[in-house]
Amino acid sequence: MNKIKTILKIAKKILIVVGVIGIAMFSLYAFTVDKVTGEKESEIDQLRSIIEEYKAKDGQLSYENNRGVIRTIEDVCEEEGFDIELAVKIAACESYLNPYFVKINKNGSADRGVFAFNSVYYKSVPNECAFNVECATRVFIQQAKAGRINDWLCYKRVK
Numbered sequence: 001m002n003k004i005k006t007i008l009k010i011a012k013k014i015l016i017v018v019g020v021i022g023i024a025m026f027s028l029y030a031f032t033v034d035k036v037t038g039e040k041e042s043e044i045d046q047l048r049s050i051i052e053e054y055k056a057k058d059g060q061l062s063y064e065n066n067r068g069v070i071r072t073i074e075d076v077c078e079e080e081g082f083d084i085e086l087a088v089k090i091a092a093c094e095s096y097l098n099p100y101f102v103k104i105n106k107n108g109s110a111d112r113g114v115f116a117f118n119s120v121y122y123k124s125v126p127n128e129c130a131f132n133v134e135c136a137t138r139v140f141i142q143q144a145k146a147g148r149i150n151d152w153l154c155y156k157r158v159k
Contacts, residue, residue, distance in 0.1 A: 066097040069114060069133050076137040082144065086158065087137065091115055093154030099133045115140040121151065 070088055077084040088097075094116040095101035103111040109120040113130035115137070122130075122139075129135035140152075149155050 069097045069099055072133040073114075073137050076134055077141065080138065080141045082141045086155075087140065089158035090140075090152050090154050091137075093158055094152060099131055099136070115152070 069091070073087050073091060074084050076082075077087050091097055091114045094111075095114045097114065099114045101111070101113060101116060103116065105111065105118075107120070109118050111118050112125075112127060113136045114133050115130075117125045117130045117136065117139070125136075125139055129139060143149070143151065
């Protein structure tokens, strides 16, 4: 009987912690969205409409066609003479191989697409390219070959 009470107490504590974390995450998201104004707000609304049809999973969007994403990255890497394994690993780390990936950052910028192009640092990459696996892969390879591979935090994790 004491074991059951102990287990119930632990379960209750876990539920409270999970609830508090959920509330904190929602509050942080709401605060971030409130900070975004003007042009950025309309850009974020555009991003939301693009990804509306995808289901949320573990705080990120799930995407069913990962194999097609990998094939496209492989094809472009072969054409461009770039390390296929490295590109796929970076994309998997950055976006879970989701071409419609969007993460709103604390500063109001958004990381977009399979290679998570930041809307501030890579504002020259339009949404149409960021959300297109072939175009995004070509831009990623171009930037990597130009010495900007360290722009992707995941590079240090997967190299």
